Amino acid sequence: MNLVIVEDDINMRKSLEIALSEYEEFKIKSYKSATEALKKIDSNTDLIITDINMPGMDGLEFVKACENKYDFIIMTGNATLNRAIEAMRLGVKDFLTKPFDIETLVEAIKRAKIIRQKTSDKKSKSQNTHKNTGFFSTSEKLEQTLNLSKKAAKTDASVMFFGESGVGKEVFSRFIHENSQRFDKPFVAINMAAIPANLIESELFGFEKGAFTDANATKIGLFEMANGGTLFLDEIGEMPYEIQAKLLRALQEKEIVRLGSTKNIKIDVRIISATNANLDEKIKNGDFRSDLYYRLNTIPINIPPLRERKEEILEIANKVLDQTCQEYNFENKCLSKEAEKTLLEYNYPGNIRELISIVQRACILSEGDKILSQDLFLEARTFKKDVKQMEKELLEQILQEECFDKQKAADKLGMSAEVLEKKIEQYKIKE
Numbered sequence: 318m319n320l321v322i323v324e325d326d327i328n329m330r331k332s333l334e335i336a337l338s339e340y341e342e343f344k345i346k347s348y349k350s351a352t353e354a355l356k357k358i359d360s361n362t363d364l365i366i367t368d369i370n371m372p373g374m375d376g377l378e379f380v381k382a383c384e385n386k387y388d389f390i391i392m393t394g395n396a397t398l399n400r401a402i403e404a405m406r407l408g409v410k411d412f413l414t415k416p417f418d419i420e421t422l423v424e425a426i427k428r429a430k431i432i433r434q435k436t437s438d439k440k441s442k443s444q445n446t447h448k449n450t451g452f453f454s455t456s457e458k459l460e461q462t463l464n465l466s467k468k469a470a471k472t473d474a475s476v477m478f479f480g481e482s483g484v485g486k487e488v489f490s491r492f493i494h495e496n497s498q499r500f501d502k503p504f505v506a507i508n509m510a511a512i513p514a515n516l517i518e519s520e521l522f523g524f525e526k527g528a529f530t531d532a533n534a535t536k537i538g539l540f541e542m543a544n545g546g547t548l549f550l551d552e553i554g555e556m557p558y559e560i561q562a563k564l565l566r567a568l569q570e571k572e573i574v575r576l577g578s579t580k581n582i583k584i585d586v587r588i589i590s591a592t593n594a595n596l597d598e599k600i601k602n603g604d605f606r607s608d609l610y611y612r613l614n615t616i617p618i619n620i621p622p623l624r625e626r627k628e629e630i631l632e633i634a635n636k637v638l639d640q641t642c643q644e645y646n647f648e649n650k651c652l653s654k655e656a657e658k659t660l661l662e663y664n665y666p667g668n669i670r671e672l673i674s675i676v677q678r679a680c681i682l683s684e685g686d687k688i689l690s691q692d693l694f695l696e697a698r699t700f701k702k703d704v705k706q707m708e709k710e711l712l713e714q715i716l717q718e719e720c721f722d723k724q725k726a727a728d729k730l731g732m733s734a735e736v737l738e739k740k741i742e743q744y745k746i747k748e
């Protein structure tokens with residue numbers, strides 16, 4: 318298996334490289350930055366293991382830049398858990414919380430391989446499966462959100478959904494559209510966080526041929542595509558400040574102008590927006606226009622996180638299990654009592670998106686007709702052995718190999734003798 322490690326921390330990178338090279342089946346290349354990796358990775362790569370927090374291009378931007386060409390495992394600390402969760406939206410299936418031990422990583426790598434083997438011949442079929450637009454389950458809290466959404470659907474007012482990543486903000490937005498008078502017109506979605514900031518303006522408003530260097534032909538924007546229907550602006554908090562004024566004008570005047578044109582085009586679009594950011598904070602910091610906020614937020618609707626709707630967990634899990642068995646032609650499978658308990662105890666920082674991916678993975682990897690607790694692999698998302706311990710062990714090993722010649726050991730580890738000296742003190746390594 319051709320593995321690529323992308324990690325800016327030299328000690329961590331070397332530790333991983335050395336530990337994984339013990340396994341004959343892994344061929345490893347490692348890079349200190351995402352930019353370097355992007356230049357060098359090729360189509361032989363089976364799996365990329367990347368840190369999320371790196372200077373320059375971070376792990377999330379790296380995943381985006383790879384455009385779904387590779388499988389990923391994200392390594393995240395607690396502080397960057399949100400970034401890892403965002404990566405799931407981009408199709409990343411697995412993440413490990415630091416510190417983790419090497420066996421946990423090896424298991425995750427092997428899982429990724431099996432999943433690829435078991436699903437690759439079904440790809441064409443799974444691509445045909447349509448995106449789920451209905452609700453899997455309900456709870457008291459979800460009912461409240463649903464009732465508000467039904468009321469909002471009867472009006473043409475702007476709706477703003479608040480909620481963590483993966484709670485279903487897009488699902489609810491579609492629900493409003495489908496239950497509104499605009500149901501037979503387009504529902505068009507754009508995620509501000511998923512496309513480069515410099516493209517958002519032309520995506521929304523379109524452009525005329527020759528408007529800028531690469532504008533070889535006229536292109537209509539999403540406002541025009543959504544005409545008569547609904548435009549869903551996901552992660553609205555990420556919209557660049559300069560474009561916010563243009564959006565506000567478009568909403569007030571009900572017309573847009575394509576880039577490179579002077580002609581006003583009438584538009585009739587209902588706006589639904591969503592955010593998981595604290596917009597009040599962004600307004601205070603001058604990153605988000607308050608006038609736009611009030612224009613978008615006529616009907617605010619909150620979607621609670623899954624951990625506050627625990628009664629939905631098993632129903633969703635069972636539905637996903639049935640769907641996955643059908644999709645891959647597996648005999649029907651069910652959850653064991655222990656698996657149910659494990660699912661109910663987990664706290665789902667990635668909400669329903671994460672639950673779906675956990676259950677799909679368990680369904681694909683489990684051998685028998687019962688999903689066991691260990692098929693869920695949730696312990697990899699909780700804390701285990703300290704990564705610092707791994708580093709200490711590596712330093713001790715190299716120092717021993719070099720008979721405690723610090724300069725030679727430092728050279729082998731790719732660090733300066735001063736840094737090694739400090740670490741020897743920090744870890745109290747004795748000769």
Ligand SMILES: Nc1ncnc2c1ncn2[C@@H]1O[C@H](COP(=O)(O)OP(=O)(O)OP(=O)(O)O)[C@@H](O)[C@H]1O
Nearest residue numbers: 406449451452453482483484485486487488669670
């Ligand atoms: N109540 C629900 N019933 C069925 N599926 C759901 C429900 N809520 C969410 N999902 C599924 O979970 C996944 C995430 O949902 P969605 O994209 O709507 O979340 P989101 O809040 O918009 O996330 P993000 O903020 O990351 O864009 C999708 O696959 C969606 O189909």
